[in-house]
Every structure is written in structure tokens, then in C-alpha cells.
Amino acid sequence: MAVNLKQLAEILGLSQTTVSRALNGYPEVNAETRQRVLQAVRETGYRPNRAAQRLATGKAYSIGLVMPIAAGIDSDIHFGEFLAGLAEESVKHDFHFVLNPSAPDDEEATFRRLAASGNVDAVFLAYMRPNDPRIPMLKALSIPFVVHGRSIGGPRDYPFLDVDNTQAFYDATKLLLQLGHHRIALINGPDYLAFSIRRKKGVTRALTEWGLGLDEELVHHSVMADEYGYRSMQHFLERPDPPTAVLCSSTVLALGAVRAINRAGLAIGSDISVIAHDDVLPMLKPENFSVPLTTTRSSLRAAGARIATRLIGGIIGRGDYPEQELWRAELIVRASTGPAPGR
């Protein structure tokens, strides 16, 4: 059924060399010949054998994933979404994955083993922390990588794709300020993750520019599950001077926060404004909230796909991608934001 290079070459009356070169875009092959080859590929359905390519080139055509287990990270809803993006793009290029579950304290050994195994050409990294030790480690191992997010402190010259979290939350906060809000709460992700730190920074910056400060009492950090959104919001509302607006680091958190607000009998968009960061989770669309949510939007899946593209591009040496990308989140205003009450 499936033809191989040798047969294909025979059919075409060419040598394997020429056919191979035609397929891999080498210049020393006549344009017309290349067309003939491409045509034959279409007709025969020829697909190069990955195992043979791997052996011949020494490339693994695979990317490594270290999944932190028991850390409440991999199992979270955001991980699956990101992974879907990665996989979506990888499957197009017939790239495979080597999944390595690893306890956090065993991560270094895992990376080391992975790099030494020769089973992957590159790895991907996420859940960045300040001064993340994995960056220097991977540099030392000299295995290509792309990180999703950015560390804070430490080396700056490494490939990443990040959302401009500071900017996003700065923008969001600014909008709230313009609407007259002064007491603004933040329900953030875990405080040890870089993106949370940056988001908080964005809020602080906007407030400072406005001549205000961030009330630390109005900042909560937690795993991004809606339970925590609920609890945090509930806490805030029990204060003598509850906030008139709240920023959530995820629509998942917002889900809980909204529930707490409803339960308190307050009206979203008038009594209290809500803005959430939207990772574009297909299950949780901000426009489907009872009161559609104002969000800062940046698709997690798109980020996954982009990182896969860059990783793969780097491996097959095609395409020239920027080493560092900072995506700007869009601020999308819906009904959950309104003027501060009593204004």
C-alpha cells in the first residue's frame, strides 16, 4: 500500500537522492523535476517514514514535556487547553511528545535525563517563577527550549512567549479608575508564579498613577479554581468597606466571584464591577455569564500553538521566528463593568 522513497524514485525514474532533495527543498533540483516529484507524492500518497528520518538525521522530531505532578498544575483546566494548542500544531508537522511526569524536586534530574536520552529536540516550559532555576539549567544542558511566560530576575536572553500581563491588568485597572472606582480588589493566581506577580504590578502601577495605592487586604492569591474565587470574593464583601470592583486572574476565578456577588444580593455592573482575564477556555465563555464579563483576552490555546510552531520551526530549521514575543491582551468591555456606585 504505502510506497517508500525507493519505490517513488523508481516510479519517477529518478534517484532517491533527487527525490529526497526535491522534497526537502534543496536548490539543486530542477523546478520542473520538483513539480513532477510533488505530483507523484500526491498520487501515491507517499509519506516519509519518520523512524528512518530520525535515524538518518539524528533528529527526534519530538518535543519534551515535563509535567509537574501533584502540584495542582498539570491537572488544572488551563493546562489541558494549552496542551491542546501545542498538540494541534504539532500534529500538523508530525511531531511527537515525550511526556515526563515529575515531582517538583525531581525536575532537574528529569530534564537531564530527557536531554541525554536524545529522544527530544526541544522542550517546553511553563509556570514560570521568579528566578526560575530551570532556565539556567536548560541553557547549561544546551537543549533548545521555549518558555511560556517569563521569569522575573535572572537571565533575560532566552526564548519566550508571554502575554503582557502587567499591561493587561494595568489597562483593566485604568478602565475601572476612569469609571470612578477607588476600592479595587484583585483575585489573583498563586503568588509564586511570575504572571501573578506581573498582574499585581499592573494593578499597582495604574493605581499609583492615579494617586492611589493598592490595598494589600484586597489582594488574594490562590490556585485558579472557582472555589477560591468564591471564597475570596466572599471575604472581600464581608469587609466594612467592600471593594466596588474586582479583577480576577481567570474566568474560572470569576465564576466563583460572581457567585459570591450574586449571593450577596449585589448587582454586577452597577453595585460592583468585575473584570477577568480570559484565557479563552471553550467551556467558560465570558459572554455567557449571566452578566457578560468584561475581560482582558488572550487565547491560551493560540499560545500553545504558537509555541509549538516556534519550537518546530527551530528544529527543522525552517521559518525564522522572533526569540521573544510579548502578546498584548485585548481589553473587551462587556456589561460587568460600570461606573462606581454613588457617582
Added chain:
Amino acid sequence: MAVNLKQLAEILGLSQTTVSRALNGYPEVNAETRQRVLQAVRETGYRPNRAAQRLATGKAYSIGLVMPIAAGIDSDIHFGEFLAGLAEESVKHDFHFVLNPSAPDDEEATFRRLAASGNVDAVFLAYMRPNDPRIPMLKALSIPFVVHGRSIGGPRDYPFLDVDNTQAFYDATKLLLQLGHHRIALINGPDYLAFSIRRKKGVTRALTEWGLGLDEELVHHSVMADEYGYRSMQHFLERPDPPTAVLCSSTVLALGAVRAINRAGLAIGSDISVIAHDDVLPMLKPENFSVPLTTTRSSLRAAGARIATRLIGGIIGRGDYPEQELWRAELIVRASTGPAPGR
């Protein structure tokens, strides 16, 4: 640094053939020679080149995963946990993954492509539905597979690993009945999934044996996120004749249910009893609930690991595993169950 077979053979003064055979457990090699070979492997740190093995054997040493996207399945917390188990075992045998995100209506084509690509030796299947079309499809494609769960109806002769969900929920219900409960509610997973159907069946059976029937009003089906557990429980409690006991298909659902119960000012274990199915999610331990939860327990991660073992065993032809396994969940009684009130 890394030695290959040829060099290893040279060091040992043996031929590649002999060394290869010694390593792969062929009988026609002297025990002493085999020991020498194994020793040399230890000393040199020799690791066979997977790409070469793949080419030589025609095996892919990889397993295929079709992740349904946009279905609220892959992103769910249970998927990550299962995947961790799969990966944990696979990494030991240096098996890789081919992740194929696929829209539900495109699944057949995805499997077909995957099988034809030769990139995987076997695939894994989950989220079984009644008369699941994927089973006959994979049989027709004649690619080895193992399913997690079981279909209902359709062919019966396929390899699976399932938890005896009927039994588990039968056991749990029986306990509640013995404690004097009559009005028992069920917060179940999606009604189109086989495991949900079986769990409900277990509840029904126990009630019937006791001379009671299942009140359909006290059964809710939903995605297993705690939000839904909350809502369902709230609904139940608003009834004129609320249940005195509730069964939850996941600790995630129980989380929400517990919240609703607390909010209603009821005491768990006395006013109302709760039993949940525990997939052993590291983030959500039933013993850590404010009132420790009685559960039917069966580790999802262990199931993942076991399936990987069977899949891999089938591929490398080592080990002889049963085609069908039905794990019995353990019923673990903690403080969330007690006698029915007023008894």
C-alpha cells in the same frame, strides 16, 4: 560519550548480534555471556537508540492519544490525572506519545490517519458512551487498543480496564440504606457517559432490592465541576422533602455539594450523609474535607499506569495481561455518613 551497539560489542569482544540478543532476552545466549553484557551496559551507560530500533523493528514504540477538544473533557481535572498515570509508566519504558486533538465529529478520520501513519503501535480510549462507535472502528482498523471504562451494548470482546461502577455505587447505596436513609440523591457525571449510567444503575439496584425506587427528581447529571455539585445540591435542598443522603460521582462534585450543605446550615454526617467517588486526585483528598468524606475509592492515576503497562506489554510482547479487568472500588467509611436523621 554515549556508546552504541557496535562499540559495546567491540568492547566485549562479541558480535553485535550476540549483544543484541543478550539484551533482548533471546534464549540462545549463554547465561554467563549475558551477565557480561549486562555488566558492560551498566558500566558504559549504553542506551539503545530508539530511532534505530524503530526502523529495524517497524515498531513505533509510541502510543496514540486522541484528545477530544472543545468537549469539556480533556480540560477536566480528571484527564490530567489519568494522563499522569499513563505517562508515568510510559516513561519507564521509553514510550512516546502522539497527541491528536480532534473535534468530536472528526474523530474517526483522526483515528484513521493515526493508524495509517504508522506512528503509533496502539491507542488508548476513554470517556466511553453506550454503543460507542469507536470500538468497532478501531477493531476494523485493526490497531491494538485498550479502553478505559466500558461501553454499554455493542461488542463485548475488546480489551478494557474499568472500575466496577455499578458495584461501587451499589455498595455505597446499600450502606446508606442500612443507616436508615430512604431519600437518597445522586449527583452524577454526564448522562451520556457509560460510567454515569452504571453508577446510576448501581444505586437503582440497591434501592430496588430494599423495596424502594430511585426518585428521578433526585438525580442530576452534569460535567464534573464543583460548581455543578453546588447547584445540584442546592436544588435538592430546596425541595419540600430534601434527601437525607447524597451520592456524588466525584470529589469535585462533592466539594460543591458540601458547600451547599454548609450554606444551608445542615450538618454533614448527621443531618445529611454524603458519599463521593474518589478518583484519588492529589489536590482533593476526601480526608481533608471539613468533615472527612466517606468514599468509594479507585485511583485514576493507577488506572492510567495500568493501561500503559498493558498497552506496552502488548507491543513489546512481554508480559501476559488479561484482556479485561474490572477493578473493584473500595468503600471507605469516614465521618460524612451517619444514621438517617430521626431514626
Added chain:
DNA sequence: GTGGATATCCAAAGCGCTTTGAGAGGAAAT
């Protein structure tokens, strides 16, 4: 017409492993 580019193409080696088909040596059987 000749030397030297230039453009196309090819034969063959090699990637690191498994596996086939045989051979050498010794023990057992005749």
C-alpha cells in the same frame, strides 16, 4: 575549441539497530 563555471542528477555510504542464515565447537548417540 578549450577551460571553467553552473546546473542537474546519481551511486553509495551511513545512521544504529534487529534478524536471517550459517558456522564452529562440543556433547551425545550410534
Added chain:
DNA sequence: ATTTCCTCTCAAAGCGCTTTGGATATCCAC
């Protein structure tokens, strides 16, 4: 002593691709 049969080992042939190092032909300038 010869034959037969194991036991253990090996040389060599692939697996299907990439890539090196030429060939061959064409074309140009001189």
C-alpha cells in the same frame, strides 16, 4: 570413529531515509 544434535556465536543483510562526493551535460567566455 562417524553422525547427529545442541549450544553459542557471528557476518551480513536489511529497515527507509539523508548526505557526501562525484559524474554528466550544458553553457559561457576567451
